[in-house]
Amino acid sequence: MSQHIAKVLEASPMFNLSLSSKELFHSNFLAWLGNNPDYVIKGFFVEVINELVKGLNLQSMGNWTVEREDNHFDLCIKEKGKKGKYLLIIENKVKSIPIKKQLDRYVAENVNGKGPHTKYLLLTLTERFAHRTKIDKQFYSSNDWIVKTYKDLAGIMRNKQSLISDPYIQSLLTDYIKFIDNLDALVRLWQREEYFAQDWNDITKLKDLHAKIQFSRYCEKLKKEKLSKLSSIVVYDDNDIPADVDIDNSKVYVKVSWGYASRGQDGILDVEIPVTSFDNPQIVAGLKKDHEGNPITHYNIKIQVQGHSYRHVLETNTIFVKKPVGKDLIAIGRNSLYTDPSRLYFFSLEPQNQNLPIPNYGNDRIFDNASQRLYPVKNHIPTNRWPFASYKDKGILQFIYQYRKINKDISIDQVLDNIVKEVEQILDYLQKAP
Numbered sequence: 001m002s003q004h005i006a007k008v009l010e011a012s013p014m015f016n017l018s019l020s021s022k023e024l025f026h027s028n029f030l031a032w033l034g035n036n037p038d039y040v041i042k043g044f045f046v047e048v049i050n051e052l053v054k055g056l057n058l059q060s061m062g063n064w065t066v067e068r069e070d071n072h073f074d075l076c077i078k079e080k081g082k083k084g085k086y087l088l089i090i091e092n093k094v095k096s097i098p099i100k101k102q103l104d105r106y107v108a109e110n111v112n113g114k115g116p117h118t119k120y121l122l123l124t125l126t127e128r129f130a131h132r133t134k135i136d137k138q139f140y141s142s143n144d145w146i147v148k149t150y151k152d153l154a155g156i157m158r159n160k161q162s163l164i165s166d167p168y169i170q171s172l173l174t175d176y177i178k179f180i181d182n183l184d185a186l187v188r189l190w191q192r193e194e195y196f197a198q199d200w201n202d203i204t205k206l207k208d209l210h211a212k213i214q215f216s217r218y219c220e221k222l223k224k225e226k227l228s229k230l231s232s233i234v235v236y237d238d239n240d241i242p243a244d245v246d247i248d249n250s251k252v253y254v255k256v257s258w259g260y261a262s263r264g265q266d267g268i269l270d271v272e273i274p275v276t277s278f279d280n281p282q283i284v285a286g287l288k289k290d291h292e293g294n295p296i297t298h299y300n301i302k303i304q305v306q307g308h309s310y311r312h313v314l315e316t317n318t319i320f321v322k323k324p325v326g327k328d329l330i331a332i333g334r335n336s337l338y339t340d341p342s343r344l345y346f347f348s349l350e351p352q353n354q355n356l357p358i359p360n361y362g363n364d365r366i367f368d369n370a371s372q373r374l375y376p377v378k379n380h381i382p383t384n385r386w387p388f389a390s391y392k393d394k395g396i397l398q399f400i401y402q403y404r405k406i407n408k409d410i411s412i413d414q415v416l417d418n419i420v421k422e423v424e425q426i427l428d429y430l431q432k433a434p
Helices: 002-010 013-018 022-034 039-052 100-109 150-163 167-190 204-229 326-336 412-429
Strands: 064-070 073-079 086-093 119-124 145-149 233-236 252-261 266-275 299-306 309-316 373-375 399-405
Touching: 002 167, 013 167, 022 039, 022 064, 022 073, 022 086, 039 150, 086 100, 100 119, 119 150, 145 150, 150 167, 167 204, 204 233, 204 252, 204 266, 204 412, 266 412, 299 399, 299 412
Parallel strands: 086 119, 119 145, 233 252
Antiparallel strands: 064 073, 073 086, 252 266, 266 299, 299 309, 309 399, 373 399
C-alpha cells in the first residue's frame, strides 16, 4: 500500500513542486486561486473558502485581496487599502504540527482585525494533535480557530471542480486533489504504526514529516496514557504550564516535550526531571517559574530519545551557572552521580571500557548491547557545535549524555513503558526536596 502511494506521489508534479517549501507552496497555490483575474477561477476559490469557513460569506466581487506572509500570517484575506481589516487569517500546517502557543500569539498580534468579524482557519495535514480541544471551535465556542484538514479542503475542491471549464486548470486541480489525498493516506498509515521510530524509506523526501507526526504522537501517548498513571508527578509541556493557583507543591513537575533535529531528520522526545544540584541531588517539588510565568530549573535529569538513540542526559541552565562548568559536569556525570549500582546508576565511569558494567537503562531487551557512548568524551568540550556548548559562551557546557541504541522491531509501548519505569526509579532513588 505504502509503495503504491509513494509511486503516485513521486509522479505528481504538484508533490515535487511542493518539496522546496511545503507550507509556502500551499499558501501560494491558494493565493493564486483567490487573486486570479479570471473570475471563474476566483469564484471557485470563493465557493471553496465559504464552504470551509461557515459564516464568512465571501463575495467574488468583494473589495478584498489574498495576502501571503502579511504580519507573519501564512495567508490572509483582508479588505483592500492600507487600513483594511483581516476577514480571514489562515495558518498552514503541512510540514509541522499545530502548536497552541503559536496560534494564541497570532490571535493576540492581530491588532488590525480585532473584533467579531475576523475569522481564523487552521489547515492541518494531521487531524490528531495535542490541545486540539483547546484550539478548535468545534469543541468550545470560545476557541478562536476553525480547524480543517487538507483532506477536508481536497474534498470540497473535488465537489466544486465542475465550476471550472478550462481543461488546464481542471488538470491542475485534479493533480492537487490527488496529491492531498495521497498525503492524507500516508499520514493515516503512519498513525497506525506499532513500531518505534519506524524508518519510512518509501519517500525519503517526507522523512521529516514522518518524524514530526510520529514523535508528537509518542509525546501525547507518553503524557496521557503512561506517565499520567504516576500519582506523584504532574506532567506538563510549554503549552499547558500550570497556573500559580493550580501548583501542588507536594508533587514533582515533569516536563514532557517533543522536537525535531533537522540535521539528522530525527524526532526528539524529552522527559525532564528537575533537581537541586549535582553535588547533593534532590528532586525539586512544586514548580518554580520566572517573572513571565515560564518554568525554570538550575539542573535537569533527562531521558531523551532522538531517532533510535535512547539517552541519559545531565543538563545545566546557563542562566544560573555563570562560570565554565564543562569539565566539572563531565566529572560529576562520570564519577559522582549515581555510579553506585545500589542507587540509580545513570552513567558508567568509562563507557568505552567493556570491563565496566553498562548503566542501567531499564529493559535490556529493547537495546543493542554493543552500543553505549558518552558525549563529550575525555573531558573534551566542542567549540564549533551546539547544543553541547552554549551559543553565548563556548566554554560553558550545557549538557552531556550517554546513550544506547534501540533495537529494530521494538514496539512504541515497549519504549514508552521503559521511560516510565526509569522515571519511577529516579523518583524512588532521590529524596524529594522539602
